Structure formats: structure tokens, C-alpha cells
Amino acid sequence: MNIQRFTAPTSREALAKARLVFGEGTLILFNRPTENGVEVVATAEETLEALDRGEGLDGGKKISLARNGAPPTYQQVASKVEDDASQLSMSTLSFQDYVRERMLRKRSESAPAEPVAPIKTVKTVERPRAASAHGFEILESPQQAKPAALRKVPTLTNTTTGLPKEIVTELHAMKELIEDKFNTLAWLGQARQNPIQSNMMLKLIRAGYSPTLARTILERMPEEMDASQTVRWVMDVLERNLRTDADAPAIQEEGGIFALIGATGVGKTTTAAKLAGICARTNGPSSVGLITLDTYRIGAQEQLRAYGKMLGVVAHLAHDRAALQDLLGLLSNKKLVLIDTTGLAPRDPRKREMLDLLELPDIKRLLVLNAGGHGDTLEEVVSAFKTPGSPQVIFSKIDEAVKLGPAIDAAIRHQLTVRGVTTGQRVPEDWEPANASKLVRASMRAATTSAFDPKIGDLNLFFNPAAYAPASKGAFDA
Template identity: 70%
Template sequence: MNVQRFTAATSREALAKARQAFGEGTLILSNRPTANGVEVVATAEDSLATLESAVSAAGSRSGNTPQRQPQAQPSYREVASKVEEDAEQLAMSTLSFQDYVRERMLRRRAEAAQVQKPAPTAMPAPMPVSAEPVQAERPRPTLTQRIAMDIEAQPQRPSTQRKAQATPQAPAVNKIVMDELHAMKELIEDRFNTLTWLGQAKQNPIQSNMMLKMIRAGYSPTLSRAILERLPEEMDASESVRWVMDVLERNLRTDADLPSLHEEGGVFALIGATGVGKTTTAAKLAGLCARTYGPGSVGLITLDTYRIGAHEQLRAYGKMLGVVAHLAHDKAALQDLLGLLSNKKMVLIDTTGIAPRDPRKRELLELLDLPEIKRLLVLNAGGHGDTLDEAVGCFKGTSSQQVILSKTDEAVKLGPAIDACIRHQLLLRGTTTGQRVPEDWEPAVAAKLVRSSMRSTGVSAYDPKTSDLGFFFSQPANTTAHKGRMDA
């Protein structure tokens, strides 16, 4: 093996001399400072390869561990260990040799450890080493905790640190999971009850036909099922129709036992959505009061400053009845007018038509927030059930809500309006049937309204068939829609 020493003032010059001697395949064996500068021990890469092949051939011929050369083997180990130190101290650029020496040293250490290790036995698979400190063993998680961990792990597997941070929030997660499980349990029970009820309804043709008749009349599946679940089984078709109509009549609240609005008197504000007929209804009530107690017993106020011609329309109605219509722009003007008209038998306030989702609705309700004002909600009898529900919910007051059904002559089906009044426990004070003032006003008669709603209107594209009843009850019933007690 050709090994030479090169001495120079700096390590750069010594490395240059070594490369001049051995070429590009120069291997640096050592590098140390001396009194004269830097001493570098180097050899050629071919010499080291020749040495390795000779040692391997000798070992294969002898069949045992090859004999050590007098000086090559010890010097190689010493040089290898020294190169590690020199590489760390001087940061030499001979990366190829350093990698080679590291590889051989690691291989030899592994072989030595394998020889010293006892015979292998069945051992469990090693657990992954965690970078966190060892903690005390935690109790086994419950079923709810395992479900919570599975739900959290579904979108993305959290790291160990993230799990440790989420541990204090376990009670909140458990509560959410328990709420979800209870909701799922209620949903499953409701679905099974619905399927059971539908099976019984199919076996009972009278109950099935009555359900179909009520839904075709515009009643909601929630109210229809609540009534027909109490239908006696021994009734025939005609008796079941009378029984259902009787239940609807008893649950529809009207002012049959109370004085009519113009006889009761007081301050009434008519509220509702745009186009439901508030101004015409106010004129009809004013006409009834003026015809009974004289024109001087009625006061008219309008708050509608948005709609063009609103004040002129009410003023025209008032002029026809001999009553002056006043305009109030704000709450102070309204209070002044109420004080001026305090001696009147009946004061009617016509308000601006506001959609339930209009932000101006709050301003209107605050303007009418006076103790002497009673609110009358005007509902279009021909409106859709969802539209009526939204209007009732948005204009609902703290006291018992009083309503007037307008345009009953234009309604194809009265079922949705009667259904909304029953489910929301509204007090029906009257109905309007046309544009004539005040002739087209009718008191609220439950029997008449229910009979009109149950009349057959002919074939409609929106009427379901018997086979479609399952679709109406495929969703869970809205149990919060009917909070009152059903009088069956």
C-alpha cells in the first residue's frame, strides 16, 4: 500500500501536494498540525481497493478469519478512528472517504453486537418511540370516548401533541356525542313509529282515505296525523268525516263567545306582510263601527309613508264614511294622535306592509310598542302554509295573537290557513271576502270555515295519491309546530 506524508504551511497546500502525487482519486488518511505547519497522510484510492481484495482472498482460502497483516490492519483502525476526529475538528472536504469509514465502522459494530447478543427469542414488535416524556398509564377509555376519538380521527389523524392538547376538552366532546346519539335515537324511533303508523293506515282504508282527503284540502301532515291517530276504529266513512270536522271545529279558536271587534272597541293596529289587505280591512272595520255608533266614533291613523298613495287611499275610504284619516310619521306623532282621539269608540291604525325578513320590521314593532295598542295580524287566506307559518312567527307578540283572514274568496284551499290557526293557537276575529266596504266582512264561524275547507275542489296537479303518502311522512314530524293541546 503506497502511503505518503505531505507537509506544508497550510492544509490547502498539503492537499494540493497530495492531489499532485495521486491524482483525483486521492484519499486523505490523516491531517494534523505540526511545528512546521500541517502534515497530511494520503494514499491512492486504488491502493485501498487492492488491500481489501487481498484480505478477502486470503480469508476465502484459509476458511477462517484472515490473518492480520503486520502493519496494515492496526494502522487502518487507528487511522479510521482518527479520521472521524479530524473530520469534525478541521471540517475537511474529503467527504467520500469519511462516508466510507463511517459505513465500515457501523458495519463492524453491528457485527460485534450480533455476536454478543444471545439467541433470538419471540419478542413483541417494538413500539414506536415517542418524543414526549413517559406518563402514567391512563384508564381505558369508555365507549363514548372511543366514539369521540374515532370521530375526531376521521378527517385527519392528529399528532400525539394534538391529542394531548385535546384531552382537557373531553367532557365537552362527550356531551356533544351524547346529544348526537340521543338525536339519532329519537330520529330512529320516529321513523319506526311512522312506518308502523303507515302500515296500520294501509290496513285501514277509511283512515288512509281521510288522511288523503285532509292533505288534499291543504292541511299539514303534522296536524293530519295528530288527528287521525285518535280516530276510532269502529267508525264508517261518513262518521269519520264528521268526527274529523268536529275535531277541527273544536280546535279552531274564534271570537264566537266574545263581542265583535267594532263592538269591543279600543285601539287596533293592523300588521302583516305587503298586499294582504290591511288598508281595506281597516276601512271595513271603520265602516262597521260608523254604521253602528256613528262616524264620530271612529278614528283612522296611517303609518304607511313608504307606499305611494297609501295615505290617499285611506283618506278616500274615510271620506266615504265621513271619517278623517290622520298621518303619523313617528312615535311621538302617534302618541299625540292617540291622545287626540282618546274619546273615540274605535281607533284603527293602518301600518306599512313589511315582509317577515325585512329589517324594518323591528322599527315597526317598536313604534307600536304602546300599552293601549292591540295588534291584529292580517293573513292572506290563500297563502302557502310555509308563508303563513313564517308570518305568524315573525309578527308574534307576547300576548294571545289575534288574526284576521283576508281574501277568503280568492283562496282555492282554506286548509293551510285553518291549519296555521290551529297549530299556533291563534284567535280568529273575522274574515274578509271581497273589496266592498263594509259589506264584505264576515264573523269567524268555525263550522262554516271547516266545511268550506273540506269541500272537494276537483282534480289538481298538486293533489297526492294514496301511494304518495309515504313521501309526506318520510321526514320526522315537526313536534315544535304544535305546542297546544289537541282537543279530540
């Protein structure tokens, strides 16, 4: 593909240079300021047309400098770029419309009897607005959903032939990148025109929510709402999508065998002691069994045994799978059996061995997440320890968390069910059932200004296509 860069002191002069090379069919891909002025990256419309028709670089029409007669002079070209220069300052969405209309008009003038071919090698699929581009299947609530507007989702069709496979792949990847960039910038441009949406977007990012989730929610926000209505609507969406066990029996009432897993230092041992204490209060100390698999950390066994002694419960140590099976058989008459596991980093090679040890019938896993952890850290932990089926999670150290947004964000995107939260070090007092409304409102509460908080002008960096990735597929109720 014939793509060239042009640098000049002003955008008008850079456009003039591009026209001298590509003629009337000049297509501007993007522009940016540089130390020497303005840099413009351009190509010819015929080049993209040839790609759409499946022609090679040498096939089809040749790109000419001028369509009628001799090549135009620089002065003649400069006089024709007045309108194009203003296009550099308009929104990406307007620029796309301008390019489409211009190319369709030129094709209809040159070949009126022939059907107009599509501009891009895409086919348009109609689907409801409820379908998300970020991996969510949106299930809109009938009370708060927008009208069933349709949006077009491009699907790339590889019809290009006559070129090496590597070049074809690279060309199509470049086109997808340009379209993705256009769509993101267009969405940001529309958001900036709506100050309420811009402020809500900034509030979500400052609260610790990911660009993926923030954009998924705000793309479906009903129009014509004031600031207070917008905040309430967003919090309602977050509450509906944060799964908890509010409508199911609590862990101590459900009973069974639970293994607490997670990274080092997130509070698994203390959480196990709290759950054991709550069950002992309700059903008596004889209803609880404690097992530890932690043979790595110094003092881990003594810590759990100390908690067990305080609660009147004996804590047992299992060195391997056979010992664990024997202990589970011994404690089969207990209402609740809690297994405290070794804390391991997500990339620790021993993690797989530890998880395999828990592959026994009737063992349910509880992932313990530090609610004050950084979003990237929580994302890696969830991805490493997440189990198939209906994964369950406990938020620990709520009292230490400056922002609850990252933990709630991870639970929503990965469809985790929150079974409870720990709010301190006291055993078993500092334990609370999971309450979606309370957690979401705490996450959106105004906090002190932080050096890490973005400004409104920084949102481009957060919503750049490379800054967010599709989330795990699942139901998302907007």
C-alpha cells in the same frame, strides 16, 4: 359503532354477506333498492349492547365472526337467512318486535341467572294517549274521546362514557333518528291497513292541512267508524280547536285601539276601511278614528283617506312614535281607533322597528292573513308577527282562496283567535264574523283536481320525520 353496508343482487344474498361479518348477532338497520340490487345497512347486537352499558368502542366484548369454532362458510350462512329475508318485507313494527324478542331470548340463554338489561338506552314513561308527540296537549272530549289507553314515550338517557362527547352525541342522535323513523313508518303501515283512515289522511293533506295537524288528529280518531262518521268526527275536532270570537263582542262592539299588521298586499288597508265602515254604521262616523303609519307605499295615505272620506271619517298620518302618541291622545274619545301599518315581509329588517312603534299601552294587534296563502308562507308570517298573550287574526281574501286548510291549520296550531273574515273588495259589505263551522266545512269541500294534490302513494313523503316539525304548545281538544 361498527356499521357496514352490503350490496347484492338480492336481499337474501345481502343478508348472507352481513351474517358472514357479524355472525348470529346481525342487526339490520334498514334496506333499500339500488341500481345494483339491494343495499343493506347492518351492525351487530353487541355494538348496541356495548353502547347501552356505557362501554367504549374498544371496551366490552369483541364482535366475533362466529361464536362456536371456525367462521361459517357462505353456504352455511345462506341456509340460515331464509327467515331473515322475509323480515325485509314485513312492517317496521313487526321487525322491531322480532329484534327485541330475539335479543332478549339470546341474552336469557347466555346468562339466565343475570337480569336482562334493556335493549335501548331509553327509559319508558307512561302517559295518557291524550299527550301529543307534536307539541299539543290533547284535551279529549268526554263524548268522542277514545278509552284512556296508555302509550309509551321513549326518553333518551345519556349514560355512555369513555367516548368523546361529539361521538356520543352523534351516536345518540342516530339512535333517535332510527327510532323516529321506525315509529313513523309503523304508524303509516297501520294507517294503510285502515282504508278509511288512509282516505281521511289524504283528504286532509289535499285540503291544505299540514302533516303535523293531520297526524295529531288521526292518531286520536276513534276506531270502528264508517267513512261518513269519520269525516264528521274530523270536522268536529277542527271546529272545536279553531278559536273565534263567536262568544265575545265583535270588534266594532268591543271598541278600543287596534293596529292591523301583516305582510305586504294582504289587504290591511281595505280591512281597516271595512271595520271603520261597520262601526260608523252602528255608532255614527264620529265614533271612529283612522291612523296610518304607512309612509313607504306610494298612494297608501291617499287610499285610506279616500276610504275615510267615503265613510265620513278623517284619516290621519303618523310619521313616528311621538306623532302616534299625540294622535291617540287626540282620538281618545273615539269608540274605535284603527291603525293601518306598513306591510313588510317577515324577514324585512324594518319589521322590528315597526312592531316596536306599536309598543304603547292599550294597542291591540290584529294580524291580517291572506287566506289563500301557501302553508309555508303563512307559517313564516305567523311566526314573524305573532305576539305574546292571546294573538288575534283576520282572514282576508277568502273569496280568492282555493284552499282554506293552510290558514285554518296555522290558526289552530298557533292558537290564534279569528276575529273575522273578508270576502271581497266592497267596503264595508264584504265582511263576515268568524264562524268556525262554516270555515271548516268550506275547507273540506271537494275541490277540482289539482296538479299539486298528492296521491295515496305520496303520503310517505309527507309523513317522513323530516317533513313535519313540532307545533307550538297549547291546548288541543280531540
